[in-house]
Amino acid sequence: MSDTITRLRLGGAPVDLLRYDDAIETISSRFADASGRPLGVASINLDHVHHFGAGAHRPDTVLHDGEDAPVEWLNLVDGAPLAAAARRITHVEWPRLAGSDLIDxxxxxxxxxxxSIGCLGGTAETHGRLELRLAQEHPALRLAGCWAPxxxxxxxxxxxxxxADDIAAHEVDVLLVxxxxxxxxxxxxxxxxxxxxHVLLAFGAVVDFLAGRVSRAPHWVADHGMEWAWRLAIEPRRLAHRYLVDGPSAYLAVRRSVAHAAGSLGLERRAAG
Incomplete structure (x- = not known):
């Protein structure tokens, strides 16, 4: 893997461009690294752009970047519109790297x-299912604890x-958030x-996928950029506002990023790890 990662901004949100294998290597190389700041891994999709991009208006939804920030963020492409925008700007095909694609x-x-790993989020019932699956499929993996605030x-x-103090007391190396x-x-x-x-994975519904409570869309649906429609059909009450109200403005912000980059590639380079 290169010593640097290409970063661009889509809808005002930073996005780090990586292949699947490089993402796995970059993240897992930090599992036991206690030498510096923790690594936070985020999936950048339209919902992320809505909350943290150029259109975000709430002052409390700001993620700090740079060497003096408390967390070092790795921001992975998630969602067909983001992957398409990255391709148009760089003229290179970039894969979608959703947390559910990476977790196994x-x-x-x-x-x-x-x-050791831990999980923050979900319910006690979900955690019970998660513990059972991990025991079956990853018997040597230590689940240090689960928290359901x-x-x-x-x-x-x-x-x-x-x-956070209780998580520290349980010595969790990798925390699913x-x-x-x-x-x-x-x-x-x-x-x-x-x-x-050492690593904190902001992976949303991954705990429900791992526990078998929610099924992922079939590959052919995801490959056609329609996973959002699949999830909306399964959970319309929870997701309708996200996809049908917040989503369009975030999509337009991403499209504006592509238009802005047409004359000049605003690419950044950041150190890998």
């Missing part, structure tokens, strides 16, 4: 590296710090360093 390989790496706890700074956007990214930035975890 990352769990295999964690098992082989003898590092409610919304009231997540809105309380003292409660969040107590959760499945709280939904924008809560999971903001939680990682504010409290992630307190957990002592």
């Amino acid at each position: 390989a990352l769990l295999e790496r964690a098992e082989g590296a003898h590092v 409610d919304r009231e706890q997540l809105a309380d700074g003292d409660a969040c710090r107590a959760i 499945c709280l939904g956007k924008p809560r999971q990214e903001l939680w990682i930035e504010r409290y992630g360093p307190l957990t002592g975890s």
Whole structure:
């Protein structure tokens, strides 16, 4: 893998361009690395652009970047519009790297590296199913703990710090943070360093996929950029506003990024790891 990662901005959100194998290597190389800031991994889709991109208006939804930021962010392309925009700007085909695409390989790496994982988000019932599946498919992987805070706890700074301290006490190397956007990214930035975890994966519904509570769209649906429609059909009440109200403006912001880049590739280079 190259020593640098190409970064561009889509709809105002930073996006790091990586192949699948390079993403797995970049993330797993940090599993046992306690030498610096934790690595936060985010999936950049239209929902992310809505919350954190150029159109975001809430001052509390800001993710800090740069060497003085509390967390080092790796921002992976997720969603067909983002992948298409990256292709138009760079003239190179880039894969979608959703958390659900990466998680099985990352769990295999964690098992082989003898590092522990934990999960923040979901329900106690979901955690029970998750524990059963991991015991069956990754018997050597240590699940250090699972935490299922409610919304009231997540809105309380003292409660969040107590959760982070408890995660640290359980010595979790890799933490799955499945709280939904924008809560999971903001939680990682504010409290992630307190957990002592080396890698924090902002992977949304991955805990439900792993536990078998929610099924992923068939490959042919995802390959045609229609996974959002599949999920909307399954969970219309929860996802209708995200996809039908917030999504169009985020899509237009991404399209404007492509138009802006037509005359000049605004690509950045960042160190890998």
